[in-house]
Amino acid sequence: MDYFLNEEQQMIKDLARQIANEKIIPIRAELDEKETFPYEVVDALAKADMFGLFIPEEYGGLGKGSFELCLAVEQLSKACLGISTVYAANALGAYPILLFGTDEQKKKYLPSIATGKKLVAFGLTEANAGSDAGGIQTTAVKDGNEYILNGTKQWITNGGEASIYTIIALTDKSKGARGASAFIVEKGTPGFTFGKKEKKMGIRASSTCELVFNDCRIPAENLLSAEGRGFLVAMKTLDQSRVGVGSQGVGVAQGGLDEAVNFASMRVQFGKPIISFQAIQHMLANMAAKTEAARALVYSVARYIDGGAKDFSKVSAMAKVFATDTAMEVTVDAVQIMGGSGYMKDYPVEKMMRDAKILQIYEGTNQIQRNVIGQCIFKEVVKNKKG
Amino acid sequence: MNIVVCVKQVPDTAEVKIDPKTNTLIRDGVPSIINPYDMHAIEAALEIKEKIGGTVTVLTMGPPQAETALRDAISLGADEAVLLSDRAFAGSDTWATAYTLAGAIKKIGFDIIICGKQAIDGDTAQVGPGIAEFLNIPHVAFVSKIKDITEQTLTLDRMMDDRYEIVEADMPVLFTVVKEINVPRLPSLKGKIKAKKIEIKKMTNAEIGLDVESLGLSGSPTQVKNIFAPDIVKDRKMLEGGVEEQVNQLMSVLKELKCV
Numbered sequence: 290m291d292y293f294l295n296e297e298q299q300m301i302k303d304l305a306r307q308i309a310n311e312k313i314i315p316i317r318a319e320l321d322e323k324e325t326f327p328y329e330v331v332d333a334l335a336k337a338d339m340f341g342l343f344i345p346e347e348y349g350g351l352g353k354g355s356f357e358l359c360l361a362v363e364q365l366s367k368a369c370l371g372i373s374t375v376y377a378a379n380a381l382g383a384y385p386i387l388l389f390g391t392d393e394q395k396k397k398y399l400p401s402i403a404t405g406k407k408l409v410a411f412g413l414t415e416a417n418a419g420s421d422a423g424g425i426q427t428t429a430v431k432d433g434n435e436y437i438l439n440g441t442k443q444w445i446t447n448g449g450e451a452s453i454y455t456i457i458a459l460t461d462k463s464k465g466a467r468g469a470s471a472f473i474v475e476k477g478t479p480g481f482t483f484g485k486k487e488k489k490m491g492i493r494a495s496s497t498c499e500l501v502f503n504d505c506r507i508p509a510e511n512l513l514s515a516e517g518r519g520f521l522v523a524m525k526t527l528d529q530s531r532v533g534v535g536s537q538g539v540g541v542a543q544g545g546l547d548e549a550v551n552f553a554s555m556r557v558q559f560g561k562p563i564i565s566f567q568a569i570q571h572m573l574a575n576m577a578a579k580t581e582a583a584r585a586l587v588y589s590v591a592r593y594i595d596g597g598a599k600d601f602s603k604v605s606a607m608a609k610v611f612a613t614d615t616a617m618e619v620t621v622d623a624v625q626i627m628g629g630s631g632y633m634k635d636y637p638v639e640k641m642m643r644d645a646k647i648l649q650i651y652e653g654t655n656q657i658q659r660n661v662i663g664q665c666i667f668k669e670v671v672k673n674k675k676g
Numbered sequence: 677m678n679i680v681v682c683v684k685q686v687p688d689t690a691e692v693k694i695d696p697k698t699n700t701l702i703r704d705g706v707p708s709i710i711n712p713y714d715m716h717a718i719e720a721a722l723e724i725k726e727k728i729g730g731t732v733t734v735l736t737m738g739p740p741q742a743e744t745a746l747r748d749a750i751s752l753g754a755d756e757a758v759l760l761s762d763r764a765f766a767g768s769d770t771w772a773t774a775y776t777l778a779g780a781i782k783k784i785g786f787d788i789i790i791c792g793k794q795a796i797d798g799d800t801a802q803v804g805p806g807i808a809e810f811l812n813i814p815h816v817a818f819v820s821k822i823k824d825i826t827e828q829t830l831t832l833d834r835m836m837d838d839r840y841e842i843v844e845a846d847m848p849v850l851f852t853v854v855k856e857i858n859v860p861r862l863p864s865l866k867g868k869i870k871a872k873k874i875e876i877k878k879m880t881n882a883e884i885g886l887d888v889e890s891l892g893l894s895g896s897p898t899q900v901k902n903i904f905a906p907d908i909v910k911d912r913k914m915l916e917g918g919v920e921e922q923v924n925q926l927m928s929v930l931k932e933l934k935c936v
Contacts, residue, residue, distance in 0.1 A: 300868050307862055338865040351865055 290581060292588055294360070301342065301357050305364035308333055317369040320494035321640050326450055327372045327494050334376060335405025343380060344387065348399035354595035355529070359536035359587055366540025367547075370644035371494030373540065375408075377533050378446035378495070381652070382409030384526040385455040385471055389514040398453055398473065410451035412442040412500050413523050420657050422457075422523065423466035427502060429458040434509045436460075436472065438502035441484065446651075448498035449483045452476045455526075456500070457519045469519030473511040480505030491643035527652060528602050531609040532594065534652050535587040538612030541648070542580040545616075545623035545641045549573065552627045552636070563626075572626055576619045583612035603665035610658040613648035620645040677730025677827075679721045679788045680781050681754070682807070683714040685738055685745035686797045699904045710745045713792025715860040716853045720822065721790050722753045723858065728825060731755045733784055737765060737777055743876050751863035751871040758784060762880040767893030770798070774806025776891060779884040781811065788830070789850040793818055804852035815850040816843050820857050 294302065312333045320327055334340060343358045344350025351357075358380060365373035383402050386394055386409075401407040418424035427440025438458055445454075454474045461468030474481055484499025514522050550573060553564035563569050590608040594601050620642040624631035631638045649655045687706045695702050710718070721732045734749040736742050737760040746757035760780050768776060781789060789811075791804035801817070808815030821833035823842065834841040835854050845851070863871075881891060889895060913929070915922045930936045 296872070297869065300872075301865060304863060304865060304868065311862065333862060336864060337862055338867075342865070351869075 290584075292584075297353075298357055298360060301353070302360045302364060304337055305339065305361040306367075308337060308339070309364050309368035313365065313368040313372055317372070317494070318634065318637070318640070320369070321371060322493075322634075324488065324493045326496050327369075327375060330372050331375065331405065331408070339376070340379065340405035341403030344383070344399050344403040348395055349403040350399070354591070355532055356588065356591040356595050358533060359591045362533050362536040363540040363543070363584075363587075366537040367544040369494060370537060370541050370641070370647075371492040373537055374446060374492045374495040374647075375450075377530070377537060378411065379409050379451075380533060381526065381530045382411040382447065382451065382453065382455050384529050385411070385513050385522050386473065388525055388529065389471065389518075389522050393510075394473065394513070402453070407452040408447050408450055409453045409455065410445050410447035410500075411526065412445050412448075412454050412456040414442060414444050415440070416443050420654055423469075423520065425457060425459060425469065427456070427458040428462060429460050429470060429472060431460065431509065432506075435506045436509060436512065438472070438474065438480070438505040438507065440502050442500040442502075444487065444497055445500050446495055446497055448496060448500055449486065450496050454481075454500065455513065456502075457523050458502075460516045460519075464517065466520045467517055469523075470516045471513040471519040471522040472507060473513060474502075474505070474507055478505055478507060490646065491640070492647050524602075528605045529594070531605040531652060531658070532587060532590045534648060535583070535590070535605075535608035535612035538609075538614075538616035538645070538648050539580065539584045539587050541641050541645050542576070542583060542612070542616045542619040545620040545638055545645075546573070546576045546580055548636065548638050548641075549576065549623040549626040549631075552630065556627075556630075569626055572622050576622055579615045580619055583608075583615040587612050603662055606653070606658040606661040606665075609652070610655045610662070613645075614655060616645040616648050617642075677725075677728060677787050678785050679724060679730050679732045679790065680784055680786045681714070681717050681721045681732060681734045681749070682777055682781075682789065682791045682804070683718065683734055683736050683745055683749060684711045684792075684795045684797075685709070685736060685742040686711045686795055689796050694905050696905070699902075708741070708744065710748055711792050711795045711797075713794060713796070713853065713855060715792075716855050716857050717790040717792045718749055718752055718754060719858045719860040720819075720853055721788075722861070724788065724822070724825060725753075728827065730787070733758060735760065735777065735780060735784065737761070737768075737773060737780075746876050747871040747874070748863070750874055751867040752861060753864065753867050756877070757874065758877045758879055760879050760884075762882075762891075764881050764888055764891045767896060768891065769896035769898045770800050770802040770806060771897055772891055772895040774803045775810055775895065776881075776884070776886060777803065778807045778810035779886045780879055781807065783879070783884055786811075787847045789813075789848075791850070791852045793852045793854050801852070804850060808850040811848075811850070813848045813850060814845050815852070816845055817852045819851045819853050822857070 312330050341350035342353050346352040362373055362377050386398050402409055415425050429436040429438050456472045456474050457469050459468050460470040480503045482501045484501050487497040553569050554562050556563045587608045590604045623638045624642050630636055685708050688709045691706050693702045725732050732754045733756040734746055734754045735758045743759055750757055794801035805815050816832050816834055818835045819832045820835040824831040829846055831844050834843050915925045
């Protein structure tokens with residue numbers, strides 16, 4: 290397929306692939322096994338200007354859009370979803386500043402994010418607030434020129450490794466979700482510590498941990514947007530990033546498909562390579578068709594966002610749900626085609642399968658995505674009836 | 677601080693085949709790359725620049741298509757690129773090549789000159805030291821580590837067959853590097869965008885003004901008479917019989933060959 294990439298988009302894709310092949314593939318199994326954070330790869334991505342891809346040129350980035358970010362994420366995800374999660378979660382953490390920051394906040398934080406000198410993390414989820422994000426209990430109480438944060442964020446990607454955190458907390462408990470606000474919190478602020486580091490089924494090269502705020506005082510100027518707009522900040526950020534999770538799905542699906550095709554053409558049973566059997570061909574055909582369809586959807590949505598679309602919750606959720614369900618299905622089938630070999634750690638597909646599962650869960654479960662899509666369809670019907 | 681890196685575009689030898697009739701390299705369809713040792717020279721230059729500042733200029737002598745090697749070097753972070761290309765340079769051996777490069781480097785201006793220890797096609801390791809001789813400056817070959825660098829002096833580890841030497845050299849100086857010195861970086865996006873747009877400076881002998889008799893084929897004291905691939909002799913003898921019998925046979929063969 291030709292997606293008509295321009296010269297710079299092709300360049301971004303090629304460079305991301307080169308980093309994946311030379312810096313990620315040789316070490317991915319070891320990072321997964323030992324649950325090691327990929328410092329060397331982060332350094333290589335930083336030197337290659339990859340962290341500045343979506344940051345405007347005036348803040349030291351390359352000024353590209355969602356589409357270019359998706360191209361890079363897809364190539365990294367094909368090699369290792371754990372590492373691409375570190376990279377994509379960084380974008381997730383940066384979007385609140387990019388979308389809602391004042392010029393001063395952008396000037397202060399974006400340049401060091403663009404160079405990769407500082408990693409970012411996004412903190413919304415809590416023990417009692419997952420799919421029901423409105424149920425957060427972390428509070429931010431204004432005290433003179435400061436806010437005092439109290440509470441615990443859970444399962445935060447890049448937690449502990451990031452230097453900058455965008456945090457959603459309640460400034461008015463009585464208003465629930467409408468009382469939420471978004472803040473920038475820097476690592477090292479007194480009262481801000483890290484809880485337990487999670488042990489995970491997949492994406493084990495990425496770090497996931499608790500953020501603990503205990504009378505943590507931050508300057509009032511670290512408020513993003515306005516008090517009470519935190520939930521909006523979070524939702525707009527997630528709309529933006531979901532298509533990126535979709536591109537993670539496309540990447541890992543392609544990775545699984547490539548491994549399965551390669552294996553099936555080498556593996557001989559009943560005197561023939563197993564790729565010559567219709568049973569295998571039909572599986573590969575479904576895997577290939579779904580992966581390509583997911584890619585076409587993700588690319589279209591990313592280009593739609595970059596074209597200046599105002600409301601893209603529905604299509605962004607569609608890209609996420611379709612591409613990540615595809616990723617799960619394709620990686621499970623890749624293991625099936627490779628049989629016993631696929632189940633062993635000698636081949637990368639068992640890792641791909643373990644890794645892929647998170648895509649259906651994080652940044653809004655695929656059930657929540659369907660809620661978003663469904664509600665949008667329902668609203669459109671109501672609007673059309675009125676109009 | 678002017679840092680000049682000499683690079684050579686070479687065929688990717690992992691892909692090269694030899695035409696059995698003409699005994700020359702089949703270059704059609706073989707990708708060209710920057711000589712791998714020169715990649716380490718570029719990395720060394722970029723690291724020096726990051727440490728003490730300066731400008732990194734990459735220089736190559738070759739046909740017009742060698743421009744792609746220079747653009748690759750720009751994408752890694754080099755500031756300027758110069759392509760030395762003239763029909764008069766064709767057929768240069770290592771003497772004429774070093775003479776020509778030295779002439780160009782004089783024009784460019786230099787404090788430090790870095791070369792890969794040798795090219796993977798010619799494998800002579802003569803051009804780097806040759807340039808230093810023509811410029812009448814010190815050179816340090818086979819550098820495996822830059823131990824220290826100040827505004828005037830470099831302290832270098834030099835890798836010999838059986839030992840390291842620690843050499844201190846005042847600038848201007850030329851050194852050649854071995855692959856142990858560093859891990860070459862990958863290109864950056866900003867570098868790649870710059871590499872697409874940058875105008876490569878082209879230099880002919882008209883700008884350098886060297887003695888034409890000393891250039892190219894006529895200026896080369898050595899000339900290639902013949903190239904051939906060595907015959908590969910595969911002499912194979914299968915031993916047969918029981919284990920003891922085979923061991924005895926093997927021992928007598930080894931004794932015959934004076935291996936034991």
